[in-house]
Amino acid sequence: MIAIAILAAGRGTRMKSDLPKVLHELGGRSLVERVLQSCQEIEICRRLVIVGYRGELVKQSLIEGKEIADNPQSPPLEFVEQTEQLGTGHAIQQLLPHLEGFQGDLLVLNGDVPLLRAETIKQLMAVHKQHQNSATLLTANLPNPQGYGRVFTDSQNLVQQIVEDRDCTPDQKQNHRINAGVYCFHWPDLEKILPELKADNDQKEYYLTDTVTFLNPVRAVDVEDYQEILGINDRKHLATACDILQTRVKDKWMTAGVTLLDPSSITIDDTVELQPDVVIEPQTHLRGQTAIASGSRIGPGSLIENSQIGENVTVLYSVVSDSIVAENSRVGPYAHLRGHAEIGANCRVGNFVELKNTQLGDRTNVAHLSYLGDATLGEKVNIGAGTITANYDGKNKHKTQIGDRTKTGSNSVLVAPITLGEDVTVAAGSVVTEDVPNDCLVIARSRQVVKPGWKLKEPKK
Ligand code: UD1
Ligand code: CA
DSSP states (O other), X not given: OEEEEEEEOOOOGGGOOSSOGGGSEETTEEHHHHHHHTTTTSOOSEEEEEEOTTHHHHHHHHHHSHHHHHOTTSOOXXXXXXXXXXXXXXXXXXXXXXXXXXXXXXXXEETTOTTOOHHHHHHHHHHHHHHTOSEEEEEEEOSSOTTSOEEEEOTTSBEEEEEOGGGOOTTGGGOOEEEEEEEEEEHHHHHHHGGGOOOOSTTOOOOGGGGGGTSSSEEEEEOSSGGXXXXXXXXHHHHHHHHHHHHHHHXXXXXXXXXXXXXXXXXXXXXXXXXXXXXXXXXXXXXXXXXXXXXXXXXXXXXXXXXXXXXXXXXXXXXXXXXXXXXXXEEOSSEEEESSOEEOTTOEEEETEEEESOEEOTTOEEEESOEEESEEEOTTOEEOTTOEEEOBOSSOBOOEEEOTTOEEOTTOEEESSEEEOTTOEEOTTOEEOSOBOTTOEEOOSOOOOOOTTOOOOOOOO
């Protein structure tokens, strides 16, 4: 039986932020959410999250977050309060009343170690089980170990002591083997010695790492790829983690048959799905729950967020949020789709067009300078340059309906709520305020007046 505990109570002073450190985002997910995610592949019976600094916010963010939605089969999250943050050992002491009588192992993870692979945790657990250790911890040999606790072992990988960077003698600092902040404890052993911790160190904190001197045997397991165990303490670490994550994600998609042009200028969240033969051009950013089908070409200079893009679509210098674009359609340059825009197949949405909560039937074009909001368009509609739906009366939003094959002339205003039937033609410059039946021409502008020989009166002298 395995329970997990995530340390997420610290403020993260070095982030210089109001937001608790573990809520800072990395590739579309908070750090703590990523830590929870890394435990997905092991079978656990309980999930405890220790919260403190702005604990309500951490709690709320996790409850509303994607991790729970994505893993409904995981045990529920239990939040344990650490009202004063007196160190990582003190944080784990808060579990004592909650884990009374628990006979299994406790996997402890720092909430600021977001890049761990599930595979690495499995390996740690396997060693723990195989040797029946009292504790097993993940270590790494870092070229630059600054800031990490140093792990001292004998030749059998048995841990004797962990000394925090700031408590190390110059000699001890020569040891580059560091504590990753990922531990597995046999809980009945840990439970007994937790009250023994003392705060006799530079920070005057109760260190979880001091428990290793009371436990036996404690074994260290080296991580294969030390990039995984990067702990985020400041914004520079966050940027480094972003780079590592981006490299992982891009390698994965290139291996799967996606072309990335100038990869370093592209960012892709690890929640995005791409099919083979997608081409991503420079300066393009793919975020959230986005999926792009085969043959599509996105960018240069585009942002796609929580959107579904069908096959053979092009999106050029455009922003697409919370929207759907069906196959063979062309978007951009300089289009903005948002708020559940749905573009049919073989459509064209062109220069300086904004679509909000608007559906286009197949083969419909909105090519230039338009705003369509809360509108439903049929098939083969042609929206003339500068057509606007006036969908907002200052209080409420209203719907516009446009039937198949209808054409609006340049600079038309459609004052919603309004319905234009099929095969309607709207004359250029019209302000249409009433419904128009099928097969009509509507002209809603004042007639042009031409006065022959008319001149401005000469001003009197
Ligand atoms: C810790 C380890 C260090 C290790 C490093 C790995 C200790 C004493 N040191 O140092 O050996 O190399 O992680 O990244 O454990 N937290 C609480 N309550 C507290 C204090 C911290 O929940 O009272 C949480 C923080 O929110 C954070 C985690 O514990 O998620 C680690 O705390 P942090 O202060 O970042 O520890 P480090 O100094 O990095
Ligand atoms: Ca840390």
